[in-house]
Each structure stands twice: as C-alpha cells, then as structure tokens.
Amino acid sequence: MPETYWTVRWPDGAEERLYSPSSVVTELFEPGQCYPVDDFLTRSRVAMERASNRVAAKYGFACTSAMAQLDRIETRITDFAGQDGATVACLDISQ
Template sequence: MPVVRFDVLWPDSSVMKCLSPSTVIRNFIQEGEVYSLLEFVTMAELGLNQASDRVREVYGYACSAAADQLEIIQTKADTFRGQPAASVQVLRVD
C-alpha cells in the first residue's frame, strides 16, 4: 500500500512528522489547511482508522503503525486541550 507522510504544525510551533499507511488520509486532511485542535484530532482519527481498515482488507490484519500514529497525535493534542483557540496546520501531505 502507498504510504502517505504528512507534517503538522502544533500550537507550540513544533512540527510533527506523521505517517499513514494509505492514501485515504487525504480525504480527511488537506495540505495548507488550519484546523481547530478538536477537528484535527477527529479527522486524524477517522483517516487513520480508515487507513488501518484498508490494510485489514488487503492483508487480513489491522495496521499497528496507524494506531501508533493516532496515539502519538492524541497524546500531543492532550497538551493543548485547555486552550480553546488552539489550532493545527497541515504543512505537507505527500
């Protein structure tokens, strides 16, 4: 399956390099877009879960890398939960 890499800019100006095991993530996040923290986490969850499901369809098992990436995103997002105006920008999707 084609791997998609995407970089996101967090509210603390840190950049996280992320990975999806499927191009389906492009249906959920767009390069250059700024999302509210909640919206980004929701879209990442939907996209990475669907990517994992696609791996399951092809190989017969879910993708642990997608689950791991989602957990990393959720953990980072938790550090900004008290900031109502927190946003995340998708810098790159390839």
C-alpha cells in the same frame, strides 16, 4: 495503498511528520489548512481507522503502525486541551 506522510505544525509551533499506511489522509486533510485541535483529532481518528481497515481488507490484519500513530497524536493533543483558538496546521502531504 501508498504510504503517506503529512507534516503538521502544532499550536506550540513545533512541526512533526506523521505517518499513514494509506493515502486516506488526503481525503481528510489539505495542505495549507488549519484545523481546531478537536477537529484535527477527530479527523486523525477517522483517517487512522480507515487506513487500518484498508490494510486489514488487503492483508487480513489491522495496521498497528496506524494505531500507534493515532496514539502519538492523541498524546500530543493533550498538551493543547482547553486552549481557546488552538489549531493544528497541515503543512504538507507526500507519498
């Protein structure tokens, strides 16, 4: 269950490195792809839930870091709510 980081470019051009306790993000995101804001949020929720569940299965407790990352994503996404055509680009995924 390798820790994985993925770098995104938000619709405002800012880049951010995001964290996952699991490589599950590679199942939902692909470097070089852009995702509509709503789709990015849905994929992020699925990824962080799966990652937290994998941690729970292995160690017996949910991953608070995954849920904290999801909280930050959800907060950041609100800046772009309602912007037609806004996308989030996945720039890189690394372990």
